[in-house]
Amino acid sequence: MAINRRNFLAATGAGAAMAALGVRTSSAQAAYPNRPITLVVPWGAGGGTDATARSIAALMEKELKQPVAVVNRTGGSGVVGHSAIATADPDGYTIGMVTVEIAMMHHQGLTQLSPADYTPLALLMSDPPAIHVKADGPYKDLKTLADAIKAAPPGKIKASGTGQGGIWHIGLIGWLQAMGLKFDHVAWVPSNGSAPAMQDLAAGGLDLVCCSAPEGRALAEAGKTKTIVLMSASRNPVFPNVPTLKEAMGIDYTAGAWRGLAAPKNLPANVTAALLKAIDESFKSKEFNEFAESRGFGKLYYPGAEFAKFMDSESKRMGEVIKALQRA
Amino acid sequence: MDTFLEALRLVGQPDVLLTILIASIYGLVVGALPGLSATMATALLVPITYYMSPIAAVAAIVSASGMAIFAGDIPGCLLRIPGTPASAAYTDEAYTMTRKGQPELALGICLWFSALGGIVGTIALSVLAPTLAEFALSFSTFEYFWLAFLGLMCATLVARASPIKAIASMLLGLAIACIGVENPAGVPRFTFGVPDLLGGIDVIAALVGMFAVSQVMNAMLTPDPPPVPKRRMGSILAGQIALTRRYPVQQARGNLVGIAVGALPGAGADMAAWISYSISKRFSREPKKFGTGHPEGLVEAGASNNAAVASAWVPALIFGIPGDTITAIAIGVLYMKGLNPGPTLFTQNASSMYAIYAIFLIANIIMIPLGIMMIRAASQVLRVPRAYIMAVVLLLCAVGTFASGNNLFAITTAAAFGLIGFTMERFGFPVAAMVLGIVMGTMVEQNFVTSLIKSDGSVLPFVQRPVSMILATMTIAALLWPVVAWLIRRRNGAGVAVSA
Numbered sequence: 116m117a118i119n120r121r122n123f124l125a126a127t128g129a130g131a132a133m134a135a136l137g138v139r140t141s142s143a144q145a146a147y148p149n150r151p152i153t154l155v156v157p158w159g160a161g162g163g164t165d166a167t168a169r170s171i172a173a174l175m176e177k178e179l180k181q182p183v184a185v186v187n188r189t190g191g192s193g194v195v196g197h198s199a200i201a202t203a204d205p206d207g208y209t210i211g212m213v214t215v216e217i218a219m220m221h222h223q224g225l226t227q228l229s230p231a232d233y234t235p236l237a238l239l240m241s242d243p244p245a246i247h248v249k250a251d252g253p254y255k256d257l258k259t260l261a262d263a264i265k266a267a268p269p270g271k272i273k274a275s276g277t278g279q280g281g282i283w284h285i286g287l288i289g290w291l292q293a294m295g296l297k298f299d300h301v302a303w304v305p306s307n308g309s310a311p312a313m314q315d316l317a318a319g320g321l322d323l324v325c326c327s328a329p330e331g332r333a334l335a336e337a338g339k340t341k342t343i344v345l346m347s348a349s350r351n352p353v354f355p356n357v358p359t360l361k362e363a364m365g366i367d368y369t370a371g372a373w374r375g376l377a378a379p380k381n382l383p384a385n386v387t388a389a390l391l392k393a394i395d396e397s398f399k400s401k402e403f404n405e406f407a408e409s410r411g412f413g414k415l416y417y418p419g420a421e422f423a424k425f426m427d428s429e430s431k432r433m434g435e436v437i438k439a440l441q442r443a
Numbered sequence: 444m445d446t447f448l449e450a451l452r453l454v455g456q457p458d459v460l461l462t463i464l465i466a467s468i469y470g471l472v473v474g475a476l477p478g479l480s481a482t483m484a485t486a487l488l489v490p491i492t493y494y495m496s497p498i499a500a501v502a503a504i505v506s507a508s509g510m511a512i513f514a515g516d517i518p519g520c521l522l523r524i525p526g527t528p529a530s531a532a533y534t535d536e537a538y539t540m541t542r543k544g545q546p547e548l549a550l551g552i553c554l555w556f557s558a559l560g561g562i563v564g565t566i567a568l569s570v571l572a573p574t575l576a577e578f579a580l581s582f583s584t585f586e587y588f589w590l591a592f593l594g595l596m597c598a599t600l601v602a603r604a605s606p607i608k609a610i611a612s613m614l615l616g617l618a619i620a621c622i623g624v625e626n627p628a629g630v631p632r633f634t635f636g637v638p639d640l641l642g643g644i645d646v647i648a649a650l651v652g653m654f655a656v657s658q659v660m661n662a663m664l665t666p667d668p669p670p671v672p673k674r675r676m677g678s679i680l681a682g683q684i685a686l687t688r689r690y691p692v693q694q695a696r697g698n699l700v701g702i703a704v705g706a707l708p709g710a711g712a713d714m715a716a717w718i719s720y721s722i723s724k725r726f727s728r729e730p731k732k733f734g735t736g737h738p739e740g741l742v743e744a745g746a747s748n749n750a751a752v753a754s755a756w757v758p759a760l761i762f763g764i765p766g767d768t769i770t771a772i773a774i775g776v777l778y779m780k781g782l783n784p785g786p787t788l789f790t791q792n793a794s795s796m797y798a799i800y801a802i803f804l805i806a807n808i809i810m811i812p813l814g815i816m817m818i819r820a821a822s823q824v825l826r827v828p829r830a831y832i833m834a835v836v837l838l839l840c841a842v843g844t845f846a847s848g849n850n851l852f853a854i855t856t857a858a859a860f861g862l863i864g865f866t867m868e869r870f871g872f873p874v875a876a877m878v879l880g881i882v883m884g885t886m887v888e889q890n891f892v893t894s895l896i897k898s899d900g901s902v903l904p905f906v907q908r909p910v911s912m913i914l915a916t917m918t919i920a921a922l923l924w925p926v927v928a929w930l931i932r933r934r935n936g937a938g939v940a941v942s943a
Contacts, residue, residue, distance in 0.1 A: 161775025333763030
């Protein structure tokens, strides 16, 4: 296998640089990992992606017997960090957390980077969109909200949750289209993330907010807002009273803001295997389960090739919605 | 009572007390180094809090961020390089006091009124948290628009330069705030295909460039200023009691504004300092003295920004909505430690809540002795030849801007804004007004556009909602006042001319 890989590289690379890379890979193959690993996070310290990365890094450390250091590479709305992962040496010593934005940004013309620029390792989390309404407002459940939306003229009902064309906007569009409505039947009010949108919902400035259930948790517990639906295949044990879209309306539509681990393209097969094994053990560990549960994060595990397939189909689906949005 | 004793036990743990002490010193040092900000100090703590007990983790963030906000005043006062955006509003004033030979008085004001402001803010946090939270939740985008607009108008009040130049700087700041994709339409603006510009201009990097880098460039061109007379620095706290007696209204007003502005999500300590400094100038009996090393504005703004640091935790703890960039990071740590923000924190985890209050109090009290030591150590820089200091400052600028996001582009940004700031200063344009434009620009635009989308293009809700009506009246009154004052003056002047 090792020899095949080297022959392959020598044949396609046809240059001193590639040959050198081949030699270096083979020396790394001696005992991977033999030095600390860097895990790049494209988002800031303290956020959900950062917390997931730090949690899995601490567990992988035990499996790989080498330190796994989390580095936040922020800037450029996530482009900078994602590009840092894709352009690192594919030696297994730089891996990173890729998020749903990687399947969206290239359609939006923000970057050339796409899922094809990575060696997918494993999908870890997917948070489905949830719909939140004001607790003392006119909508007591999804049914009343859906009826009100259908009855209202286009653009009357106002929703928010993230920026224009962000993941929660796309999640909402999916639901509207599944109900046979146009994607802009509900007007989207762009916001800088879910926190200001939830605040504005509580202040009475919006009709509904579409963002993940954990992001609305504190306000829901305070009795200011309520979460009426989860666009996922099954209920979340942290929010046992929130029905899925299928249960509430019989609509079979799911979506999610996902995050997973990936490495630069052309990662040697034995390194991929070693990493996958460590990720597998870490994902199944009690600690990781407790972490996901305490935060209310939706776990979803697609190792290796399955993650590649998943990213591909996500990219296609996002592309269609984003094109429709851009034409409008 | 039991929960209260339990809280004291939690805080009394040796690891927690040790954390408060070490994090305080860390916060003081990071905040006092020009170019390193309070937000960066907090972000760098996150990986370490991972290995701490929940209360110790919160203690680390509370102590480090509070100390860093105060310590940001030190380089502002001694070198005219504010350590944090919250100090930028009154840096010129504090530096002028130092040049007048009163560094101990200026730094003493910053320390004393910061600590008192922090304590008042903590009391507000513990007593008024639910009320304040309700108040914060009544603000929709319409109210935020007026608030941000009011903030922008501080530009002309704070600057000593001509109002026209101040407004020009502020408008340039607004133009810079347009850069990036984080605008209501989600369309990249002025990014020139550079991915690093997609996220917009980082305020911290711009601030470091405009204040620190440009100050270094200035120092290379101008001869050393006459050295501050060599003498032992006087007592730092002496005179503070007298000032407290002399400016009780200013202090109370600063505290109140700080608490109110801090509790509003997204506003934070920077905005509190700006608004308080300009309120102080507007209502002062001696507004002419502002900018000439006058303590009044320092008292009010210092009292305000540290009160805001504490009250920014109100929406964070109750609703999980960050009050500023520091609490945005803190919320992540709270979740990681199982102290999920929300009302359940007050009911199920009441002892942890009381423990957090206690940590705030302890941190603000030990700020006074630790701060005095820090000021004494830092004031040695006045004796070191400037050439040596400036080299170190430049190095720290590079390290500081790089460290928060591990992004080299931040250093380029700081360098570019160094050039911009240097050029502006040369031609008498106040850089502080431009910082204000950059900080407030996104807020003004975002809230204006989203409000219009929500109201289907109608401007009526901007003046119809009760709170927005009050804010609108204040803004328009402040906008028209100079014109009215000018007209009255002219009429009186004309009257005098006729009678003569």
